[in-house]
Amino acid sequence: MAGGRRHTLRDIAATLNLSVNTVSRALSGKDGMGEQTRALVLAEAERVGYVPNSMARSLVTGSAMTFGLVITNPSNPFYAQLISSIELRARTYDYSLLLTVTEESAENETRAAESLLRSSVSGAMVVPVQASADPWRRLSTVGVPTVLLNRDLPDLGYRFVGTDNELGGYRATAHAIARGARSIVVLEEDLPITTIADRIAGFRRAMAEAGLATAHGSVMRVPTRRIEQAAQPWQPQQAYEMARRLLRRARLPDAVVVGNDYFALGLYRALEEHGLRAPDDMMVIGFGDHPFSAFLSPPLTTVRLPAEEIGTIAVDLLLEEIAGVRSARPLKQLIAPALVERDSTRRIPGTSVVPPGHRTSVE
Amino acid sequence: MAGGRRHTLRDIAATLNLSVNTVSRALSGKDGMGEQTRALVLAEAERVGYVPNSMARSLVTGSAMTFGLVITNPSNPFYAQLISSIELRARTYDYSLLLTVTEESAENETRAAESLLRSSVSGAMVVPVQASADPWRRLSTVGVPTVLLNRDLPDLGYRFVGTDNELGGYRATAHAIARGARSIVVLEEDLPITTIADRIAGFRRAMAEAGLATAHGSVMRVPTRRIEQAAQPWQPQQAYEMARRLLRRARLPDAVVVGNDYFALGLYRALEEHGLRAPDDMMVIGFGDHPFSAFLSPPLTTVRLPAEEIGTIAVDLLLEEIAGVRSARPLKQLIAPALVERDSTRRIPGTSVVPPGHRTSVE
DNA sequence: ATGAAAGCGCTAACAA
C-alpha cells in the first residue's frame, strides 16, 4: 500500500516463489489453476496493492482499450452532452477516453489525428472541422475504426452518426408556417460546415412546400467569432447585432429560425429593445434545446438534438467493429431531432398577425 | 501509407539495412548521427507513414505523457471551460488527456482512480466527489502527482487549485448590501460539498460585517436531482419550485444570492409569475457567469469563476512536479472570483426600496 | 498445474 514504487507481477512472483506466468494467470482469472495458489496470489496482490500496468498489457495484446474522442468545443452544450454520453457508454465497456479539442482549427485536427495514431486507440470518434478529410484518412488504413460524429466527410466512406439537420431545419420552419408565419428569416453561424448548410436546406424545403418565397436576405449569417479564448461558446453578442440589423428592416419577418439557442438570446434582447416580444410580434425558433432555453421568457421553442443517442450509437458502432461484427446498421445514420414547442411560437388564438392557411404536416 | 499493418522501427531498419537503434535515434532527433543516414531514415519513415507506438515508448521511458482528468459533470459550464483550458494547456506540452466523468458518484470515483493507476498517467487532475478521500489516497503513494480541482480534500495534503468560494459568496452578498439590501436569502444546491459550504460562509460573513441578521430560513436548499441522465446539468426547475415557496413568504427578501446561474433562471420565472422583476422588486445575484447570463432580462449580476486560470495552473503544477521543480506556489491555491455587475442588481437611483447605508467595501 | 522462453515496440546503456 505504501512505498514509492509500483509492484509488478515479478514482485509478487518473487515473494511467493512462483513464476511470473502463474501470477499473471491467477490474476486474470484463467482456469486450470490450483485454487490455493490462486488464493495465495490474490491475497498477496491485495496486500501490496498491485495494479496492472495497462500499457504493458496493451503492448502485447495490441488493444489499448481506449477510444479517442475529438471534439471542436466542449462549451457547446451539445458537445458537452455528447462527451458525457460517450464517456458513460465507453466506461460501461471498460474503455477509457482520450479527449482532444480542436477549436475548429484544421491544424489542431491534424495533430489530433497523429496523436490518436500514436496512442494506438482502439477506435476513434471524431467531430471533424470539415476543412479537409485528409487528417482522418490514415486512421482506417491503419486499422483504427473511426466514426464521424455530427458532421460527415463523405469522401472517407466512414461510418457516420449525426443529427438530421435538414429535417431539423425543416421542422422548425414548418412549425412556424403552421403557426401562421409566411415570411421567415434564418439566422445562422457563418461556418462552412454541413450541419448549417443542411439546416438551411431544410428551411428552404419547408418554405417551398408551403409555396412561400424565400426572399433575398432570408438567410442571415452571423460572423463566427475568431476563437481566441478556448472556452467561450458562441457569443450571443454577434447574433444580437445581426438581429438589430434585421429589426431595422422595413418589413419584419413573422418568424426567425436561429442556428442555436444562444442566438435566440441575442434576438430576444434586440426584440426587447425595440419594444417587441415573441411570439406576438415575431416567432422565434431555436436550435439545440440548451439547458436554459425552457426557462427563458418566453420559453423558447427549439429543436432538441439527440446528443445522447448519437454518443451511445457511436460507441456501439465502434464496439461492433472491434468485435468484428458485421453491423446491421446503415453506414450513415441520421437521427431525427424533435421539435420542442414552447411559448416563443405559441400565439394566443386569434392573435395571429397572419391568418393560418399554409399549413404543413410537420411529421 | 496503405496496407493494414503499422510499420515499426524494425521495418524501417530492415529495408534500410540499419539497426533498430539507429533508426530510433534518427527519428527522435538525437545528435551524433550521419546526416545522410538520418535523411535516409526520415525519408523512409515518411514514405511508409511511420507512426511511433507511444505505448511501447512509455513502457520503457516510464512516462505515458498523459494526464488524467476526473470531472463530475461536463454539462456544467464551469467544468466545460475547465476541460477546455486543461486540454489546451496539456496539449501545448504534448500531453494527452484521459477523461473520466464521475457524475457525483463515489463508486464511479473509485473506479476512476483505479483506472488512472492502471493507465500509468503522468499526473492527475481531480474534482473529487467529496464522499471520501480514499479513492485518491493511492495516487501519490504510487508516485502519480495529483492536484485537486475546485473541491479540496484536506486530509490528503495534495495540491489544490480552486475558486475562493467564500470570497465569492462574500462579494455577492456585500454587493447586494452595498446596493441597499438588508434582508438577503441564499438559494443553494443541496450537495455536501465544500464549495457550497464556503459560499454560505462568505454570505454569513458579509451579513455579519454589515451588522445584518441572518434569520432562520435565509439559506434555502434546492434538492439535488438524482442523476439519472448523465448529460443533464442542474435543472432550473427545482430552483423555480423553491423560489415559489420563497415568494409565498409574508416578507420578501431584498435580494437573493443563488448558487449557480441556472438557479437564477428558475427564480426569474417565479418572479415573473408573481408580477415581480429584478432588480426593483428583488435583486438577484448569480454564481458562475454562465454564457447565457449576460443576455437574460434583466442581465444577471453574477460571480465569474476563474475556470481558465484554474485549469492552466493545474497543468502547470503537474508539469513542475514532474520536472522535479520545487514549486514556489502555495500548496493550496484559491483564485479570487470577480463580481460582474449587471442590471439584476442595478436599481435606478432613488428607486431603492431600502435606503442605502450599511455599505461595505466589496474589495 | 506450473514453468521457461519468447516477444510486443521501443529506448538506453555500452561496445565497437
Place this chain on the structure above:
DNA sequence: TTGTTAGCGCTTTCAT
C-alpha cells in the same frame, strides 16, 4: 557514427 545487448511489464506459446 553505428551496432549489440538488455529490458520496460505483461501475455502467449510451448514444455514439463
